[in-house]
Amino acid sequence: xxxxxxxxxxxxxxxxxxxxxxxxxxxxxxxxxxxxxxxxxxxxxxxxxxxxxxxxxxxxxxxxxxxxxxxxxxxxxxxxxxxxxxxxxxxxxxxxxxxxxxxxxxxxxxxxxxxxxxxxxxxxxxxxxxxxxxxxxxxxxxxxxxxxxxxxxxxxxxxxxxxxxxxxxxxxxxxxxxxxxxxxxxxxxxxxxxxxxxxxxxxxxxxxxxxxxxxxxxxxxxxxxxxxxxxxxxxxxxxxxxxxxxxxxxxxxxxxxxxxxxxxxxxxxxxxxxxxxxxxxxxxxxxxxxx
Amino acid sequence: xxxxxxxxxxxxxxxxxxxxxxxxxxxxxxxxxxxxxxxxxxxxxxxxxxxxxxxxxxxxxxxxxxxxxxxxxxxxxxxxxxxxxxxxxxxxxxxxxxxxxxxxxxxxxxxxxxxxxxxxxxxxxxxxxxxxxxxxxxxxxxxxxxxxxxxxxxxxxxxxxxxxxxxxxxxxxxxxxxxxxxxxxxxxxxxxxxxxxxxxxxxxxxxxxxxxxxxxxxxxxxxxxxxxxxxxxxxxxxxxxxxxxxxxxxxxxxxxxxxxxxxxxxxxxxxxxxxxxxxxxxxxxxxxxxx
DNA sequence: GATTATAGCTGACTAAAGTCAGCCATATGG
DNA sequence: CCATATGGCTGACTTTAGTCAGCTATAATC
Numbered sequence: 001x002x003x004x005x006x007x008x009x010x011x012x013x014x015x016x017x018x019x020x021x022x023x024x025x026x027x028x029x030x031x032x033x034x035x036x037x038x039x040x041x042x043x044x045x046x047x048x049x050x051x052x053x054x055x056x057x058x059x060x061x062x063x064x065x066x067x068x069x070x071x072x073x074x075x076x077x078x079x080x081x082x083x084x085x086x087x088x089x090x091x092x093x094x095x096x097x098x099x100x101x102x103x104x105x106x107x108x109x110x111x112x113x114x115x116x117x118x119x120x121x122x123x124x125x126x127x128x129x130x131x132x133x134x135x136x137x138x139x140x141x142x143x144x145x146x147x148x149x150x151x152x153x154x155x156x157x158x159x160x161x162x163x164x165x166x167x168x169x170x171x172x173x174x175x176x177x178x179x180x181x182x183x184x185x186x187x188x189x190x191x192x193x194x195x196x197x198x199x200x201x202x203x204x205x206x207x208x209x210x211x212x213x214x215x216x217x218x219x220x221x222x223x224x225x226x227x228x229x230x231x232x233x234x235x236x237x238x239x240x241x242x243x244x245x246x247x248x249x250x251x252x253x254x255x256x257x258x259x260x261x262x263x264x265x266x267x268x269x270x271x272x273x274x275x276x277x278x279x280x281x282x283x284x285x286x287x288x289x290x291x
Numbered sequence: 292x293x294x295x296x297x298x299x300x301x302x303x304x305x306x307x308x309x310x311x312x313x314x315x316x317x318x319x320x321x322x323x324x325x326x327x328x329x330x331x332x333x334x335x336x337x338x339x340x341x342x343x344x345x346x347x348x349x350x351x352x353x354x355x356x357x358x359x360x361x362x363x364x365x366x367x368x369x370x371x372x373x374x375x376x377x378x379x380x381x382x383x384x385x386x387x388x389x390x391x392x393x394x395x396x397x398x399x400x401x402x403x404x405x406x407x408x409x410x411x412x413x414x415x416x417x418x419x420x421x422x423x424x425x426x427x428x429x430x431x432x433x434x435x436x437x438x439x440x441x442x443x444x445x446x447x448x449x450x451x452x453x454x455x456x457x458x459x460x461x462x463x464x465x466x467x468x469x470x471x472x473x474x475x476x477x478x479x480x481x482x483x484x485x486x487x488x489x490x491x492x493x494x495x496x497x498x499x500x501x502x503x504x505x506x507x508x509x510x511x512x513x514x515x516x517x518x519x520x521x522x523x524x525x526x527x528x529x530x531x532x533x534x535x536x537x538x539x540x541x542x543x544x545x546x547x548x549x550x551x552x553x554x555x556x557x558x559x560x561x562x563x564x565x566x567x568x569x570x571x572x573x574x575x576x577x578x579x580x581x582x
Numbered sequence: 583g584a585t586t587a588t589a590g591c592t593g594a595c596t597a598a599a600g601t602c603a604g605c606c607a608t609a610t611g612g
Numbered sequence: 613c614c615a616t617a618t619g620g621c622t623g624a625c626t627t628t629a630g631t632c633a634g635c636t637a638t639a640a641t642c
Contacts (some may be wrong), residue, residue: 005407005417006404009407012420013311015423016310016427017427018427020307021302033597033599034599035598050620051619060599060600060602061619062602062620066621068620081608086608087607087620088620089619100616108304109297112296112297112301118299118426119426120521121518123517125423128418128419128516129300129303131419132303132307132419132420133303135416136309138309200299210466225419229412229414229416235510284447324627341589344588351631353591353632354630355590356590356592372638377589379638578595582593583626586637586641588640590632592633593632593635594631595632596629596631596632599626600625601626602623602626603622603623604621605621606621607618608618610616610617610618611614611616611637612616
């Protein structure tokens with residue numbers, strides 16, 4: 001292991017520890033001990049079962065109980081027995097508690113905005129942060145079939161369109177690019193798969209079918225920060241598996257030679273180049289694979 | 292301010308807070324309170340004056356005093372009056388203390404190595420971390436004239452050579468590329484300027500002179516992670532100022548058209564293109580500026 | 583050499599965090 | 613229905629962190 005690389009990571013660790021400390025200090029300025037603030041935030045974020053709060057904050061049962069009592073005494077939360085299991089309890093924010101939670105949220109947002117404002121190259125910094133977030137995450141990347149019209153899908157598709165536009169140096173418009181109608185990207189005809197890490201989308205791919213044995217791969221996208229991790233191959237495999245499950249026998253796709261990483265991937269995954277099969281303006285390369 | 296950007300920064304914050312917490316937990320496993328561990332580490336890192344420890348760790352005089360006492364009781368440190376001011380004290384590690392400090396260092400190194408190991412694309416992650424480190428740092432980038440043969444200069448020059456090699460797609464060898472002899476990059480003939488953030492080098496530039504009124508800019512480099520921050524312009528200005536101070540009236544430089552960002556910078560900073568003035572194999576563009 | 587400032591230590595205190603045994607109410611499995 | 617497990621609460625406690633006034637020794641200033 002290269003000592004210079006270790007040093008760089010440790011410098012990073014030092015820098016972010018300072019930042020984490022500063023955020024906690026700003027929380028303390030609200031006059032409440034950090035432990036209580038953390039519990040309030042956990043509840044605001046949706047951890048309402050007392051057991052969940054305990055596990056996410058790694059608190060002792062006695063300690064959490066007392067912190068809940070102190071928040072209750074402040075009038076910030078209310079607790080009641082869990083409807084399914086009356087031994088367990090759920091905590092909810094009162095109106096006052098919601099207001100206080102919102103203030104903590106604002107404090108966090110402000111710190112984030114400050115970091116962004118004092119930096120000259122925001123997109124680059126954000127991508128760097130995404131890379132680090134992905135690298136530090138202990139969660140697995142999960143692949144999930146979701147609705148093509150959902151928020152998560154839309155986020156992915158917008159990123160896809162922006163990037164393709166920049167790559168092909170045109171104003172890329174999903175509508176003009178033969179936007180498939182919703183039913184084609186849905187069971188039983190097709191599907192839409194996202195890869196996500198927690199609630200952060202890191203990739204997507206669509207299978208567009210019409211009920212026949214032939215379907216098309218569309219909207220394959222990997223978040224810039226998630227590249228170089230072998231995710232594209234896993235995405236394609238997930239799409240092929242989903243297509244097979246739908247009874248599809250042949251998959252096709254179109255792409256542009258500018259996207260050379262993608263082209264290389266198709267070639268090494270058993271796709272063969274075929275003749276143009278549509279008249280879309282953007283693609284100039286066409287592939288097929290028998291499942 | 293874009294809420295999506297804020298969300299990305301906050302996701303980042305959450306991820307690193309977990310990592311910071313995990314490192315602190317691993318420190319606690321040594322059976323010593325965090326405060327004491329921090330003091331021990333500060334001493335090991337070279338903060339030996341009690342006043343320095345206090346300012347770097349932001350501790351109250353009473354609290355620090357007690358922490359020092361507890362480390363002394365463990366036999367990890369020794370304190371003695373400061374030789375110049377016998378009111379002040381200096382703390383030094385005993386052999387046992389050094390061993391314990393080394394263990395903390397190993398713990399930190401191991402965590403860093405773990406992050407690196409579970410990531411598939413180490414160079415990209417490291418650059419991302421550098422970008423974040425620079426962005427979060429509250430320190431200013433300082434420009435400093437240093438010895439061309441010093442360690443810091445060598446670090447910069449190696450990075451410069453590696454990168455130029457990759458950029459020009461050849462095995463770039465500083466020696467072959469007309470490596471200037473040391474005296475030409477030193478006062479009174481020339482100089483070598485580094486930009487650094489703490490002890491992290493983020494850029495360098497050399498002025499190579501021979502005592503005449505004509506000198507040459509060499510080895511201009513900006514760390515990848517520090518790009519897009521307007522640093523190149525500041526580096527060049529620093530080099531020109533240093534040259535002026537040395538009584539130099541005309542500066543020249545050679546460059547390669549592949550380095551288009553650099554070429555553009557020279558053009559906007561008042562440099563004019565001139566004819567080839569050497570026979571080096573790498574450059575294909577030549578500039579001059581009257582100071 | 584008297585006055586004032588500075589560095590660090592000690593005692594006395596408070597607040598926050600964390601631990602643990604024992605308790606009660608409820609759920610679960612035979 | 614009984615035995616056992618589970619979820620959370622309370623009381624009693626310890627440790628860690630932090631604050632502050634007052635003290636001593638030394639240094640700096642005039």
